[in-house]
Amino acid sequence: MKLFTYERADSAQAAATDAAAAGAKFIAGGTNLLDLMKLQVETPTKLVDISRLPLDKIEERDDGGLTIGALVPNSDLAADARVIERYEVLSRALLAGASGQLRNKASTGGNLLQRTRCYYFYDTATACNKREPGSGCSAIGGFNRILAVLGTSEHCIATHPSDMAVAMRALDATIVTQKADGDRRRIAIGDFYRLPGDTPHIENVLEAGELITGVELPAPVEAARHLYRKVRDRASYAFALVSVAGVVAMDGDTVKSASLAFGGLGPMPWRNPAVEAAIVGKPVTTASFEAAADALLADARGYGSNDFKIPLARRTLIASLRELTGTN
Amino acid sequence: MHFTINGQRHEADVDLRTSLLDLCREHLGLTGSKKGCDHGQCGACTMLVNGRRINACLSLAVMHQDDEIVTIEGLGQVGNLHPLQDAFVRHDGYQCGYCTPGQICSAVGMLDEQKKGWPSYVSESLTDSELTDAEISERMSGNICRCAAYPNIVDAIREVAGKGDRQPVLEAAKEIGA
Numbered sequence: 285m286k287l288f289t290y291e292r293a294d295s296a297q298a299a300a301t302d303a304a305a306a307g308a309k310f311i312a313g314g315t316n317l318l319d320l321m322k323l324q325v326e327t328p329t330k331l332v333d334i335s336r337l338p339l340d341k342i343e344e345r346d347d348g349g350l351t352i353g354a355l356v357p358n359s360d361l362a363a364d365a366r367v368i369e370r371y372e373v374l375s376r377a378l379l380a381g382a383s384g385q386l387r388n389k390a391s392t393g394g395n396l397l398q399r400t401r402c403y404y405f406y407d408t409a410t411a412c413n414k415r416e417p418g419s420g421c422s423a424i425g426g427f428n429r430i431l432a433v434l435g436t437s438e439h440c441i442a443t444h445p446s447d448m449a450v451a452m453r454a455l456d457a458t459i460v461t462q463k464a465d466g467d468r469r470r471i472a473i474g475d476f477y478r479l480p481g482d483t484p485h486i487e488n489v490l491e492a493g494e495l496i497t498g499v500e501l502p503a504p505v506e507a508a509r510h511l512y513r514k515v516r517d518r519a520s521y522a523f524a525l526v527s528v529a530g531v532v533a534m535d536g537d538t539v540k541s542a543s544l545a546f547g548g549l550g551p552m553p554w555r556n557p558a559v560e561a562a563i564v565g566k567p568v569t570t571a572s573f574e575a576a577a578d579a580l581l582a583d584a585r586g587y588g589s590n591d592f593k594i595p596l597a598r599r600t601l602i603a604s605l606r607e608l609t610g611t612n
Numbered sequence: 613m614h615f616t617i618n619g620q621r622h623e624a625d626v627d628l629r630t631s632l633l634d635l636c637r638e639h640l641g642l643t644g645s646k647k648g649c650d651h652g653q654c655g656a657c658t659m660l661v662n663g664r665r666i667n668a669c670l671s672l673a674v675m676h677q678d679d680e681i682v683t684i685e686g687l688g689q690v691g692n693l694h695p696l697q698d699a700f701v702r703h704d705g706y707q708c709g710y711c712t713p714g715q716i717c718s719a720v721g722m723l724d725e726q727k728k729g730w731p732s733y734v735s736e737s738l739t740d741s742e743l744t745d746a747e748i749s750e751r752m753s754g755n756i757c758r759c760a761a762y763p764n765i766v767d768a769i770r771e772v773a774g775k776g777d778r779q780p781v782l783e784a785a786k787e788i789g790a
Contacts, residue, residue, distance in 0.1 A: 287628075287629070288628065290672075311672075311675070314670060315667070318631070319651050319652060362731070363725075363729070363731065365739075375738055376733075376738075379732055379735075380733050383753055383754025383755075384665060384722055384753075385652070385658055385665050385718065386754065520750050
């Protein structure tokens with residue numbers, strides 16, 4: 285691990301100002317950052333410890349939603365009675381990720397910012413445009429079984445590893461930040477992540493020093509079914525090959541509303557309005573489910589050993605829709 | 613830097629890069645916690661910090677100066693074993709023993725989580741989960757045992773949780789959808 289300096293921040297504003305310097309990083313749970321620092325994939329020169337800031341509450345919003353503090357541990361969020369009652373998909377997604385020990389430490393804000401688990405990103409002996417811009421992508425033409433089939437570029441085919449963020453994308457979460465210049469802003473989760481293009485090292489729209497202070501969830505959809513279906517290589521403690529977060533409300537046999545997001549397929553928690561449009565306002569039929577899968581995978585592209593994800597995503601989506609619409 | 617570990621105050625002058633695990637093992641002589649992968653994948657380093665189980669390898673010592681830390685040495689000693697230590701011995705919940713301190717610290721934290729009503733990935737109801745064998749396995753999945761003593765580890769934990777005898781294997785397999 286490279287040397288760094290360390291400061292414990294006493295306010296969100298001070299943290300943002302401290303971390304605006306080149307080479308600075310926030311540290312909260314540290315479960316992903318320290319892992320990468322040990323491998324020298326991440327080499328911050330300054331750590332700003334935000335773990336003692338008062339951002340660890342889950343609070344009611346006037347609209348019936350919740351505001352989740354950025355430092356709420358994944359365990360606490362998953363077990364919160366209000367989250368279980370209103371946003372079961374989020375609780376289920378959190379419980380599908382990592383281990384008990386990691387969930388006790390990993391924060392809500394940090395989970396949103398998790399880095400990819402691409403083998404080549406982790407292996408400093410290989411080329412990786414995300415780790416070292418301009419060095420090339422070893423995953424294209426390499427071992428890419430776990431990597432992306434949607435939203436990729438010729439520079440990067442990494443996936444975003446979070447389960448939590450997939451559920452938050454389905455729930456239309458808003459990310460609240462504190463900027464170094466004193467401003468605060470609210471960013472819809474759909475606008476938060478960036479596609480890799482030719483700058484895969486820039487993964488989101490945060491500016492230097494900009495600190496995530498919380499996540500807002502809008503009021504829950506009434507009388508909806510929630511589901512988080514995760515397909516992985518082991519029954520527990522493994523990243524998703526494909527996952528589906530779904531919130532669907534029915535009106536008799538017709539789909540009244542649907543919100544569907546996907547993990548394991550793209551460089552960000554994936555959502556495509558065309559998938560939902562294929563089923564909303566329509567009676568439940570095999571054909572409409574197939575059309576939803578067609579919409580999801582129209583632009584999918586495999587890179588050899590991850591080709592299997594395309595049919596796997598189709599089957600997982602259709603199975604999820606059967607469950608969400610009660611047509612098992 | 614100052615630390616409270618197993619109820620005792622310690623002072624240590626360590627590099628900022630020192631993990632909580634290395635602090636205990638290399639600087640304070642508390643070698644019960646083990647270093648397996650050093651990347652939060654195996655659970656051998658599991659400690660209790662403010663009552664919650666964490667991977668001590670993935671946490672900087674400097675960030676824990678105001679915390680109550682408990683390692684395997686703080687749970688029990690020879691002649692005065694913690695009920696889980698005693699159960700692991702009687703159920704043969706190990707072969708080489710390297711993962712055992714982490715397994716036991718993790719189990720202490722896990723049983724507390726379950727008592728608080730926290731659900732798991734395999735809980736059918738998120739508000740009311742019984743500690744079945746499938747639940748124990750899922751909740752302990754952050755602790756790897758390369759000797760594969762898992763059945764006996766589950767036996768030991770189940771006994772301490774007061775959940776009676778081992779479930780028939782097929783029944784347990786059905787619960788996790790295997």
